[in-house]
Amino acid sequence: MNLLDQPISVSDFIALGNQIFETALPSVMIEGEVSSFKVNQNKWVFFDLKDAESTINCFMSIYGLRTPLEDGMKVIVTASPSLTKWGKFSLTVKAYRPTGEGSLKKSFELLKAKLETEGLFAAERKRALPSLPKHIGVISSTQAAGYADFIKILNERWGGMAVDVAHTLVQGADAADQIIRAIKYFNELEALPEVLVIIRGGGSADDLGAFNDELLVRAVAGSRIPTLTGIGHEVDTSLVDLAADFRASTPSNAAEILVPNRREIYARAHTQVAGLKTIVLQSIERLDRDLKDDLESVRRLMRQGLDAAFERLGILRVAVSQVNPDNVLKRGYALLRGETTVGGKIEVETFERIVEAEVKNVRQK
Amino acid sequence: MSDKNNIQNKLNALGELVEWFSSSDFKLDTALEKYKQAEALAEEIEKDLKTLKNDIRLISKKFDQEA
Numbered sequence: 001m002n003l004l005d006q007p008i009s010v011s012d013f014i015a016l017g018n019q020i021f022e023t024a025l026p027s028v029m030i031e032g033e034v035s036s037f038k039v040n041q042n043k044w045v046f047f048d049l050k051d052a053e054s055t056i057n058c059f060m061s062i063y064g065l066r067t068p069l070e071d072g073m074k075v076i077v078t079a080s081p082s083l084t085k086w087g088k089f090s091l092t093v094k095a096y097r098p099t100g101e102g103s104l105k106k107s108f109e110l111l112k113a114k115l116e117t118e119g120l121f122a123a124e125r126k127r128a129l130p131s132l133p134k135h136i137g138v139i140s141s142t143q144a145a146g147y148a149d150f151i152k153i154l155n156e157r158w159g160g161m162a163v164d165v166a167h168t169l170v171q172g173a174d175a176a177d178q179i180i181r182a183i184k185y186f187n188e189l190e191a192l193p194e195v196l197v198i199i200r201g202g203g204s205a206d207d208l209g210a211f212n213d214e215l216l217v218r219a220v221a222g223s224r225i226p227t228l229t230g231i232g233h234e235v236d237t238s239l240v241d242l243a244a245d246f247r248a249s250t251p252s253n254a255a256e257i258l259v260p261n262r263r264e265i266y267a268r269a270h271t272q273v274a275g276l277k278t279i280v281l282q283s284i285e286r287l288d289r290d291l292k293d294d295l296e297s298v299r300r301l302m303r304q305g306l307d308a309a310f311e312r313l314g315i316l317r318v319a320v321s322q323v324n325p326d327n328v329l330k331r332g333y334a335l336l337r338g339e340t341t342v343g344g345k346i347e348v349e350t351f352e353r354i355v356e357a358e359v360k361n362v363r364q365k
Numbered sequence: 366m367s368d369k370n371n372i373q374n375k376l377n378a379l380g381e382l383v384e385w386f387s388s389s390d391f392k393l394d395t396a397l398e399k400y401k402q403a404e405a406l407a408e409e410i411e412k413d414l415k416t417l418k419n420d421i422r423l424i425s426k427k428f429d430q431e432a
Contacts, residue, residue, distance in 0.1 A: 159417025178428040266411035273407045
């Protein structure tokens with residue numbers, strides 16, 4: 001029996017139509033411009049997706065609203081087509097991402113302003129990273145070049161760490177959710193890593209879009225474990241970067257921030273030891289100089305002593321010369337020897353002569 | 366004691382030795398002995414740092430679906 005030969009109810013027809021959609025088009029990606037965007041009861045999101053000629057209704061739960069949407073933004077939606085019980089054709093949106101530079105920027109700025117107002121990027125929320133961590137958690141795609149760069153630099157610079165790696169997507173519609181699950185996993189461990197590093201190499205603004213996902217930004221901001229991001233290149237700043245405790249400019253830079261360079265440390269140790277040689281040599285020179293100074297002082301004191309002795313000697317010599325009999329005789333005096341009685345023999349010594357004589361008379365003075 | 370602590374202890378010990386050379390405790394008589402200790406420590410630190418390896422462990426849990 002051919003189904004179409006028999007009448008069916010309106011509800012059955014809509015159910016049949018939906019069955020056909022589920023089989024033929026379980027999921028489609030459609031690019032268009034958002035218009036008539038509205039949120040009902042803070043639960044349901046409605047908007048139209050349009051291009052120059054056509055428009056289609058879109059519907060999604062508020063929980064799917066991961067980045068801001070506004071009329072005029074270009075997006076790519078991943079959705080399932082369906083018929084409502086009122087017979088209207090619509091898309092149930094599973095995921096979406098802004099596309100085109102203008103829309104990406106707009107979405108980024110809107111969410112940034114919102115989260116900034118909540119204080120998620122405030123400087124006072126930032127925690128210090130551990131110095132010389134023993135246990136780190138890494139969230140990245142293990143196939144990504146950025147991950148390879150990070151691990152290479154990490155291993156070159158430091159060792160002895162336990163590095164637990166959660167492999168996740170780092171781009172595409174599922175990336176944000178996978179990274180959120182990995183953050184949750186690390187935060188629920190009994191032995192928490194000392195730091196959580198989120199790594200992703202460079203890419204286009206579209207590729208890095210996952211790191212501007214609101215729920216992911218909130219998960220990073222809410223992590224019990226301090227976070228470090230190394231996402232993209234120097235010029236790429238994502239909202240996840242702003243929410244993290246520390247942002248590295250690249251995956252390699254993240255490794256450089258996280259651990260010291262072992263080569264620099266042992267080179268510094270050797271330099272310090274070499275410096276000790278200089279200290280010892282300077283100390284020896286100082287000692288030598290002090291000894292020389294002491295020796296000079298002793299020499300000076302000895303010279304002063306000798307000079308004083310010589311001076312005293314000169315004085316004594318003068319004194320001695322003054323009492324020398326020859327000097328007295330020189331002045332015209334004479335020495336008298338012998339008996340000074342009448343008839344006595346005497347000897348008279350002058351400076352130049354010795355005269356022998358006889359005493360003829362003696363009288364009292 | 367972990368390798369890291371060993372290295373940290375050795376770095377601290379080297380730091381103390383280096384400080385001694387600039388302190389008022391410095392004596393030329395014992396400087397040679399202290400210098401030899403510092404030289405040996407620097408060698409050990411280099412050797413330890415060169416041999417340290419990281420233990421990189423890929424978590425077996427998959428993150429592509431809600432647990």
